[in-house]
Amino acid sequence: MQDRILKMLEFHKVKEQLLTYVSSSLGRKKAEDLVPSTDFSEVLKLQNETDEAAQVLRMRGSVPLGGIFDITPHLKRTKIGAMLSPQELMQVASTIHASRQMKRFIEDFADEEENEIPILFNYSEKIIVLAELETAIRNSIDENGDVLDSASENLRQLRTQLRTRESRVRDKLESMIRSSSAQKMLSDAIITIRNDRFVIPVKQEYRGHYGGIIHDQSSSGQTLFIEPQSIVQLNNELQNIRVKEQQEIEKILIQLSLLTNEYNNELQTIVYVLGEMDFMFTKARYGKSIKASKPSVNDKGHIKLFKARHPLIPANEVVANDIMMGEDYSSIVITGPNTGGKTVTLKTVGLSTLMAQAGLQIPALDGSEVAVFAAVYADIGDEQSIEQSLSTFSSHMVNIVDILEKVDGNSLVLFDELGAGTDPQEGAALAISILDEVYNRGAKVIATTHYPELKAYGYNREGVVNASVEFNVETLSPTYKLLIGVPGRSNAFEISGRLGLNERVITNAKEYISADSNKVENMIASLESSKKQAEAEREEAYALLKNAEKLHKDLQKQMVSYYEEKDVLEQRAKEEAASIVEKAKEEAESIISELRQMRIEKHAEVKEHELIEARKRLSDAAPEIVKKQKKKSANQTHQFQPGDEVKVLSFGQKGQLLEKLAEKEWSVQIGILKMKVEEKDLEFIKAPKPIETKPMATVKGKDYHVSLELDLRGERYENALLRVEKYIDDALLAAYPRVSIIHGKGTGALRQGVQEYLRNHRSVKSIRFGEAGEGGTGVTVVEFK
Template structure:
């Protein structure tokens, strides 16, 4: 795409914001060179990798990407035989460590199976584990770039001798500064260093007292820094040890450099992949900061943006608009007043398209869709005045001429104030001609204009849609809302009236406006009024629906509580009655036992059959319980119930169907949309089950149809989604499904949260959970039905 178009649409500012989320210079370099792709397959891949990173951030909150350095120059230097510095090794070890940390981080996510991230896993697998090399470097060099004694046995031995020699030199010099003449002959009682040799500061007049070598003097010349003769030999030995130390350090660094050169391929691959991971996660973090979502990507020319915001505007200030093109129409002509938001609308669709093709998520709601265009053209000027000069008109025409040379059916064209800056009649004619030319080539076009002649353009041509930005005459300010299908109208008379212009002057002005123009303006005003009324009625209907839904939920909850309370009371009554019966039987057995005992003792003549009859009389005396709230008896001819039978629940006088037997004398019955447990004694058989197909079927309005195991809500509005969920659950219950899946996508999470909140209170829902890794993860809710 042309660099001028990217600058016009402010893609450079998007990249500047994106840079703030890079964790290393590697990621920053990739951001600086970021350009939108024109390959459909590549854009799909870019969006998928950004979405994986966004899922990781939502799950983990943060990603360990610190400690990454661009070590490519160090590795290249090692390959050509150079010796690396200690600080070079520090950066190499830090980068190896960072790669190991992010690799384990991604492996942990994969092992937990919370989300599927195949692209990130593949990149992570491409990094070699160089832990031995990392440890070798850290054993030789510390974090500050100092070579450690542990780097080699020889270095440790040299440094031990060096420290011992330094101690002797210091001890000798401290003897000088503690002597009785020190205060008189020395400028200061300190041991210092000049030219890497230990010296003492001696006053000029006493230089001959100590002998030795003068290494420096003060600026006044009154103090000489002298190495006394007695320690010259010790300083020479110290110098020799330091040279040996330096030689040994170079030897150690040389050996480590060889190790780096041997692992150069693995190290360069680590750098490449870590840069890509930093870049991918930077895109995801930026998307989260502007509440962006992953758009669907297509190559059939369709663009659908739901509640799109311009990413450079503050979220609490930007007005979100729905913008669609490419399905029923390929051209949109936006009319309306200055500063009404027309240019922002153009830039919003332009920058969202470019961001999506660069692999960035866009500031829209879930379900938005972007086409991959080969070229995006934009003729957008900053000048908003109607007093445009000829040079401005000429510059616009130069841009348009270049656009017309290259535009085709795979292009998106954005025209701002098309044809402005010249004679209105000629400008309008040019605008219509240019639009026709671009439209005939199959490009997708969005154009803004002031010309009233273009208001009729959409009505005269198929595939062209009028639009406008709303203006509030009462407040004399634009609302920045885009109205698709409604052309803009002049508000000059209304604004003038609000500002106090005399009515007579306004009416006189109206007399100069043609009848056709008045009719068009009146028609537009009528359309705007109808739209506002429809919007108000829609909002009112939504409120009523929410109120009705709340009432419906409350009634369901109360009904369920009633049934549960009724069952508890039945169970309590049965338990109490059972205790009474058990007590009566126990007492009867005790009486019979006593009678037998008397018979055996021959104290009473009692026949066995009399005892049996007495027991029967006692058992017959046991109380019978009424199982229902009504004294209703079933038909004498007992029917063997089976699942699917149509029955009547006597206690409620309602018909239903048997779902399954839950115990020896209890069935689960479907009454309308409710399922409940009912005693068999409370059921009356009506007719047997009907033959059904092998597939589960649900019946709605007297006809059968197949019920899917999944409900896809992506792209739905909140209220419409809940209506679909309620209907779908009823159908799934009637079909006898134990479990279904509801696909709501990830996005901002608003739809997911709303759906899950609804499901938690639903009468037929047993429990809910997110989908497993293979079921769609957090983009799917699995519902277990009662």
């Protein structure tokens, strides 16, 4: 992609927004270097990476990407034996810690959520946990980059000595500045440090009283900072210990640098992986901020953008548009007034294409599709150059000549105000010729223009469509709504009238317009009105469809929940009944045992009242069953028949009887659902209309009753296929829109054979497995054309 085109379509501004979402210098570098790819497989990979990161953000909200540094320069220095500073070593430890946190986060997410994130998971597997190196660095250096006393035993001893010597020096100097004579000889009663040695501020006139070394003086020269002779030796000892301390620190840092170099390759991998992960989540966070979605990607030149928005226009101002091309037509000619949004439409298509090819999600609804082009060319805006003495027309033509030299069938071309800046008649002719040339080379092209001649161009050329941006004459402002298939009209007379131009002047002006022009303008107005009405009706139909789908899903969930609850209650009732029976058996056994014992003890002399009492205990042990009173209804007099319209009392829904399954059980069709219902739960409403007898009794019509489902379970393969063939013919004669074939799960051979036959049947529109409440994969639902 040419840098000039990227700048013209404002891709650099998208990158500036993207940079605000990076977490580390690694991600920043990759974002700064981002350019669109022209390789189809690479674009697919980039889009999948961004989608995985977006999936993680949706589920978790954030990721642990803090504390990452670009330690590549540090690793290069350790390779040549250089010593790293404490701050550089802490950056190494922090990056190792961040990699460990990220690895655990990704692996936990993949395990706990059971989500498919293969790209992130593969990256996490490349991370080697370097706990030993991290621990070694953190045990020696604190968060501020200072080497700890615990870094080595020798350093601990040296620092203990250092503190002891410093304490002795301070005590010595404290005694000096507290003496009575010190008040008049010292400028201030304080101890300070110059050149790493302890000193006191002495007035100029008393410089010889303390002896020792002068290290500094005040700006006025009245105060001298003197190291008294009595502490020179102590300061020398301090300085000697400090030198040894520094040597020990360097020794520790060299050891840690050498240890870091041992893991050089592993650390290089960690830097690479964290950079890739940071960039993935940077793209995902940016996509979330502009409410973007993952587009489908193709290499066929097809563009389908649903409610596409320009990402650089504020969300409360931008107007979303549907833009499609590449299938029925490959060229769009947009006509209409200035400031109507034509240029924004061009840039929206171009920028969305560049973003998608760079692996960014696009500001459009789910289901949008973009093509991967080898090149995107654009001629947008006024590029008049005073230095080159070029007019507006000339500057445009320089760009167009360059485009025509390079364009091919794998290009997207965007022309803004094609042919503008010259004589209208010649400009229109040039515009038509240029569009023909680009179209003949197979490129996809969108052009904006003022010329009315190009409105006819869209009608006279196959593969070309007119479009316009809507203008509200009432408010005298554009709505920025793109209307594909409708050319723009000038609205000059309407606007002039709204602004107060005399009606007589407007009427005279209309007389200068040819009849053909008037017809065209009226046709355009009619098309525009029809387009708006069709779009409104389509949106209303879409909303109704969505509501119907939601109701269908809710009903299915309720049915599944009902059957699950029913099964639970049945199981619970069985368990309770079994418990009651078991308890009754135990009680009976106890009573029988007592009777036997009484017979043995009393030699069969069991009295009558004892038998009565035992019989009563047996009666009490039996579970009590309360029978429900049956409601008297028309069911007692009506004999149910297939086709009867009934009401299912437990649901309160009307349905139709399909067939009798058992003595008191029927298959009932309620809407799109079929279920088994006991006869006592049915209330008769009305019988089906009688079928008129026809002379040809053997001919089956749509009134011929055929079951809505065919059960093949237990059938041999060959017999089953014969039954399917006959059943499909009967169902078609009965004019059923949909039927179900029950083949069971088993080995899958019967299911495969049935579905293969259905796929090749000319009257079958589609097939699918049953839903959870329809039998799942044991049932195939057939839709007829």
